Amino acid sequence: MKKIIATFWNECRLFIRDITGMVLLFLMPLGLTIIMALIQDAPFREYQHIRFEILWLDADKGQLAENLREGLEETGQFRLIDSLDGRPLDTVAVKAAIQGGRYKIGIIVPRSISAEVVNSANQVANELGKSLGAAGKLPERPTRQATVEIYFDPVTKQAMKSALLNALDKQLTKVQAEMILGRLSRKMEDLDSTGVSQFNLEEKLQAVRLREFAAGSRKGPQLSSNSVQHNVPAWAIFGLFFIIVPISGNMIREREEGSLMRIRMVPGSYLSILAGKLLFYVLLGTAQFYMMLVAGLLILPHLGLPALVMGQAPAALLVTALAIAITATAYGLLVGAVFQTPNQALPFGAISIVILSAIGGIWVPVEILPPGLQQLAKASPMYWALDAINDLFLRHGNLKTVATHMGILSIFSACFLFIAGWIENYRKK
Amino acid sequence: MLRISNLHKTYLKAVEPTLRGLSLEFPRPTIAGLLGPNGAGKTTTISILCGLVRPDSGTVEVLGADIRTDLERIKKRIGVVPQSIALYPPLSVRENLEYIGALYKIPGTILQQRIRHFLQLFGLDHTGSKAIRYFSGGMKRRANIIASLLHEPELLVLDEPTAGVDVQSRNLILQFLEDYHGQGHSIIYTSHLLEEAQQLCREVAIMDHGQLVVQGDPRLLMKDHGFSSLEQVFLHLTGISLRD
Ligand SMILES: Nc1ncnc2c1ncn2[C@@H]1O[C@H](COP(=O)(O)OP(=O)(O)OP(=O)(O)O)[C@@H](O)[C@H]1O
Numbered sequence A: 001m002k003k004i005i006a007t008f009w010n011e012c013r014l015f016i017r018d019i020t021g022m023v024l025l026f027l028m029p030l031g032l033t034i035i036m037a038l039i040q041d042a043p044f045r046e047y048q049h050i051r052f053e054i055l056w057l058d059a060d061k062g063q064l065a066e067n068l069r070e071g072l073e074e075t076g077q078f079r080l081i082d083s084l085d086g087r088p089l090d091t092v093a094v095k096a097a098i099q100g101g102r103y104k105i106g107i108i109v110p111r112s113i114s115a116e117v118v119n120s121a122n123q124v125a126n127e128l129g130k131s132l133g134a135a136g137k138l139p140e141r142p143t144r145q146a147t148v149e150i151y152f153d154p155v156t157k158q159a160m161k162s163a164l165l166n167a168l169d170k171q172l173t174k175v176q177a178e179m180i181l182g183r184l185s186r187k188m189e190d191l192d193s194t195g196v197s198q199f200n201l202e203e204k205l206q207a208v209r210l211r212e213f214a215a216g217s218r219k220g221p222q223l224s225s226n227s228v229q230h231n232v233p234a235w236a237i238f239g240l241f242f243i244i245v246p247i248s249g250n251m252i253r254e255r256e257e258g259s260l261m262r263i264r265m266v267p268g269s270y271l272s273i274l275a276g277k278l279l280f281y282v283l284l285g286t287a288q289f290y291m292m293l294v295a296g297l298l299i300l301p302h303l304g305l306p307a308l309v310m311g312q313a314p315a316a317l318l319v320t321a322l323a324i325a326i327t328a329t330a331y332g333l334l335v336g337a338v339f340q341t342p343n344q345a346l347p348f349g350a351i352s353i354v355i356l357s358a359i360g361g362i363w364v365p366v367e368i369l370p371p372g373l374q375q376l377a378k379a380s381p382m383y384w385a386l387d388a389i390n391d392l393f394l395r396h397g398n399l400k401t402v403a404t405h406m407g408i409l410s411i412f413s414a415c416f417l418f419i420a421g422w423i424e425n426y427r428k429k
Numbered sequence B: 001m002l003r004i005s006n007l008h009k010t011y012l013k014a015v016e017p018t019l020r021g022l023s024l025e026f027p028r029p030t031i032a033g034l035l036g037p038n039g040a041g042k043t044t045t046i047s048i049l050c051g052l053v054r055p056d057s058g059t060v061e062v063l064g065a066d067i068r069t070d071l072e073r074i075k076k077r078i079g080v081v082p083q084s085i086a087l088y089p090p091l092s093v094r095e096n097l098e099y100i101g102a103l104y105k106i107p108g109t110i111l112q113q114r115i116r117h118f119l120q121l122f123g124l125d126h127t128g129s130k131a132i133r134y135f136s137g138g139m140k141r142r143a144n145i146i147a148s149l150l151h152e153p154e155l156l157v158l159d160e161p162t163a164g165v166d167v168q169s170r171n172l173i174l175q176f177l178e179d180y181h182g183q184g185h186s187i188i189y190t191s192h193l194l195e196e197a198q199q200l201c202r203e204v205a206i207m208d209h210g211q212l213v214v215q216g217d218p219r220l221l222m223k224d225h226g227f228s229s230l231e232q233v234f235l236h237l238t239g240i241s242l243r244d
């Protein structure tokens, strides 16, 4: 125990001596987290809050075009533009602007489309009215096909196209249904002897609606992932793993400078000295991790981002943070054991962390990766780390929820330490 | 005090064996010199007897205990001063010594007493919080020696303790070794400075190419070979060709 504590203090002293290194270890990941949360804010909001500009050419000037326009604007996702450079749009201008990549989406509503919808609504109303025995006939003529033309810039993402097509389709169906129902209602009024309609068809048809609910227990505020909820924990984990740079660097330096030789001549097991080092770096990593969460809580709201929501299980969060820090430290010890010089350890260490983070879902959420990569993600300790944090922050998890994650992180740590020990032993030869 | 017999060691990636059946013996507690040209295997021998390097074969007994079975006991009773400065460069000498003393589980007040005593003895009590990194070569060597003395070892093993130090530092170190021996402790030391060894050592072993060449009292060796200095004996026995 004395050796553990002495080693812990010695590491503290060494760390404090290197003020620049200390500041960098805390500030660089902090800067990274804030910047990533800021720049990934837009992509995360893409289909939620950002408005896309659509070139809107209305040759119809009728009821349907008006309804479509209202429908698109109501979604809050689109902003319709009907003039370019001070001139009203025409077909040529729309196509040219999309072709040139100046705008991503153009919609042309043809001249007679409202008339066409009215005509088909009349046809349906007449047909139904006849079978109900209503008198009179609304004007109708044979159907002529009319097409709303939509132009996409080729770079437009599929998800975006689908969102727009769905919105248009829904709106079109709605307008048609409303027209038919309106005409039918009027016919029913004609039937009713009192002349006062007691029956609102449209209202009846709205009895069934869609609404989004959460699957989890309703313990806290309902959250969905946003830039802050993803990026702060993700880059905090990434930054924590960067602790391997000072760890492996110090190990190699100890070996090169000879202080390791002196430590190895001390009677008793090297394990307690190793434990002291582990303890120091685990606490350091945990402190760094919490600092970044606090930044998400306090700094990001000042930069126009939502505040980080940290769930309701502080004990489970602490255990998780410690487990992540242990894994990162163990990995650092492994890198320090494998490589002979800082010039080998540094690039390998840094780039391997970037790779582990990329496959572990730090850069983009694992959910949007292809299935093969989703499986590969599980080979990265950072995947388990991030998933545990998501369980705690977004899914209202507790210690029991993240127990599997903790187990897997422990296995990673044990493997790293075992291999590091084996290599150190091999060096004695 | 030290008995080595038929010791073999080939490093993992080395082409040639470093120790080829080295056998030597310093039976009585004394100041002994382990001498030999560069690459003779002196540092390797010392690393083996303190457990840093594992021999391929052969037996080593230190203070009557076998390194294969009693390494922990040996570690407690010997102090090894490595050839390189084995200290933390960013820390002060006091901080280094406090840590090393704690690793040897020396109680706090005794440790502080010893640190104060040795810092004064080796003329380092004025260095304060200055990092070892900024010490002169002689100061580093002296600090390196103190770090191996804190647990008061019965046997002090020094690997070239006077390499690269000025005359004043060297005198201080040699005087200390005499005194330490005078207090009933044993010393084994390696050096290239044969004049120094000739003065200090009661017993020397000269090795070359990982084997013992000759061993005995330096004065008798000079007499036997008919030379007036140990250096002449050394050159006579090991030849004048370069070793590395
Ligand atoms: N870790 C190692 N791996 C491979 N070879 C080594 C290792 N350590 C030493 N050697 C080789 O073993 C030989 C003896 O080295 P050693 O350091 O024991 O000699 P020495 O007598 O102490 O020399 P010097 O006077 O230069 O300190 C040298 O040829 C050296 O290159």
Ligand SMILES: [Mg+2]
Residues within 6 Å of the ligand: B042, B043, B044, B083, B159
């Ligand atoms: Mg040597």
